[in-house]
Amino acid sequence: MQEVTPARPLWHVILVRPETMTFVLLIAAVVVASQLSPYFLDISYILRSFTLSAEFAIVALVLTMVIIAGEIDLSPAANMALSACLFAWAQASGIPMPVAIGIGLLAGLAMGALNAFMVIALQLPSIIVTIGTLTLFRGLAQIIAGDKSIRVPDWFIGIDKILVFGIPMPVVIFVLAAFVLGLILAGTIFGRQIYQVGTNEVAARYAGIRTRRIKLVLFLLMGLVAAVAGMMTASRLGSVRYDLGLGGELQMVLMAMLGGTYIFGGRGTILGTFLAAWLLVVVSTGMTVANLLPAIQLTVLGVLLIVAIIATNFIYSRTQR
């Protein structure tokens, strides 16, 4: 038990990290993609392609914090659809826009609260709870919107067409969100407590950390951010349907895992997820622009997910903190 580990050299600390792996993969993916297709290496195209996944990427940042705290949430993509459907349905039935937006955000918060209630108060495992709420939210969205798409007003359309110094708005929001959440996670007491909850919840509770409150805050934040992401998607598409963001949970989990977040909690960084989001976009964009079969993309994504957790597990087992 009292194994004496010599202090690791600095290069070791920097290099043997999951984020380094993600970064190397990202560089490799860029090289491969530019070999696959001459049309790939174009910053404005990559940025435009990133906007297609930016909503998922923003949610994945919060998901990273939830996973670090030892829980998981598979329902945010369905949450995006339901809150966007409620918002679109409200404004289409004549409710003024600000109120409709409020309804959408509140709905997102309520969905986060439902997850939190079942996981924290009833102590049910979050993975199964959120598989259930994922099906439920998506089903409710289908009941509200049917198979129709609901239009949003013209002035609301086109968040991805707003450029800040040539960078599409959703990408800017993603970068800012990553910066803020990264600071919170790495530089505040709250952030450190999240790691402690995920490493050992019982010990954290004995150390006086309000573990339940921390998880509640995270689930609520998740719900709210998912609702915002849902409305950003509505603005990008110009209309809302129940299948908005269908299957997005896989992409979000993939971003967190590829970024080196430890599936059992306690470890992971926002920087990792930030890099992984770019990695994922580069991989899928590279394959799409090379006109590869989408089947190959599915296969590559599946392999990436498994390789990422094997690598992360390996790195963490070698670098006990």
Next chain:
Amino acid sequence: MNIVRGILMRRETGIALMILLLCLAVGLYKPQFLTMNQLRVIMLLVPLVMIVAMGQMLVLVARHVDLSVGSMLGLSAMLTGMMFRDLPQIPWGVGFIVAIGTGALLGLANGALVTIFKLPAIIVTLGTLNLYRGLTFIVSDARQVDRQFVPSAVKAMSQTSPIFGIPWIIFMALGVVLATYWFTLHTRVGRQIFALGSNPSAAALRGVKVNQITLLVFSISGALSGLAGIMYASRWGFVNPSNTGAGFEFQVIAAVVIGGVSINGGVGTVPGVMLGVLLLGCVAAALPLLGIPGTAQGAIYGAIILIALLIDRSVRQQGIASLKWMRA
């Protein structure tokens, strides 16, 4: 008195009661729900879910979960279908070997990833869910195996009957259920799965070979998904790379959880799972008869999973209580 109470307290009784109430309620409103024809509809609806649910039950009892069943079903069905199409000289019975063998191998791969790398099954199978689906597209070149290529003998299994007009595939499902029942109750390995699930470290100390058991339950889950794959070809007459088996995992997990299998491992019975599958089958058959639009189905499934979780929790709390009592 105690026997009566014992029966009433059992989870299976509760589900059976729910099925009965549901059928009566629907039957009151739509009398044609309580006819032989409708029984036939339900019976033809459930065999695939039933077979895959038996494997899923073993995986859950061992404290894991298998999300890749739908993709394993799809890939096995596709390989079998392609064999029927491209090598018609091979006897159709070989299709069973191909389907079950493919499934078993895919399941073994899941198990190997879980045991060798000590990874959580939920993430591994989320990965293979996509991986196997992608492979299905690649091997098939994204093309469907059409109806005319599935041998009529295979299609006939869903229509012709050895006895009482009950189609073959129902007997096959029944066979799998009985075999699983016997396996869980009357074999050493079967009981070890339960020991492993209720307390992995204690089971290892008592000489249960944890890795072998884990590999076994994943392989069984894969093999049964493969069997369901060739039955899909029989029931629907075609194999499509994107539709076949897609989303199957939700139905199966919902049915198994409703059937009283605990997601925390160690708890579950074959009759319970069987009733869980039947309950979902009755719901699926009743909805169109009542004129409830398909759009409501997702929400109903989600609500059912959450309700089953709540029931599961009350059962589990008793378990925790007894644990505390043992410590004291």
Next chain:
Amino acid sequence: MLKKSLIALATGLALSTGAFAQDKIDIVFIGKNTGNPYFDSLTKGFVEACQKIACNFEFVAPATAEATSQIPFIEAQIQRGVDVIAISPNSPDALNQVFDSAREQGILVMTVNGDITGNESHRDLTILPTDFTKVGADQVEMVGSLIGYEGEIAILSATTEAPDQNFWIEGMKEALKDPKYSKMTLVATVYGDDQPEKSTTEMEALLSNYPDLKGVIAPTTVGVAAAAQVVQSRGIAEQVKVTGLGLPSEMRDFVKDGTVEAFQLWSPYNEGWLAAHFAVDLKAGKAKNEVGSTFEVPNLGTITINEGNSINTQSALTTFNAQNIDEFDF
């Protein structure tokens, strides 16, 4: 550029049948999803056209037919700088924005086999397989002739909001007002969501709810196969007649064993064939994308551009039955 056209010129001269000193145009067809047998035949039309005329063709499609899944593919084609995007849209309005950016780049956007109804201003042209206003009436006549113009009929459709199917169902209801069909009553319209399982349970429910049912129209390829399967397994082909819009490759067995007497469709092949020819002619200045203008297509004759910049590949539905089904290889 000069070198390229010189090479093209050289090959053109060498082959003497090939294109002139003109670059081939790049056409991409984006299907609803991969693994959909319907698009195999449509794609074949494009491929064989581009073997004869000046175009390069590629087919891509997302893995699922969800509303937004085609967007990354369209973005990628814009980036590749193709000349023509042909697409079977998965959504009537979620693609508007990306269509606009494609057209800003000078790409010809045409919807094939389905239109973005209500948002036509976001595409250049649509190619529909047949005159959709006649489909409903044709299908009613078909089922009428099968059941002797008497008895209860029902419709098994795709999803509740499927625009094409709903348009045809309106047409069916309109046609049923004809005194010729006065003894036929439409008792129900149900939706199988284009899934085999769901379509089957809906069909079973129809048979249970309406024991006197005489005929079923399923104007969707998944639905008509599922309905036929139910009738076949219950052995009631004599009592209940199933018809609708189906693919010969999926219906062949049912027609041969007598479960289904006849069903209808159009030629998906011709849609691809026509789309490729129109695109090439338009870029070469031989055709105009204007309502009322005409152009020639080998095997199909003179084609006119109708109201709303739409083209029909054939004027009426083709009927398939035991006599002719083996003549069709899709």
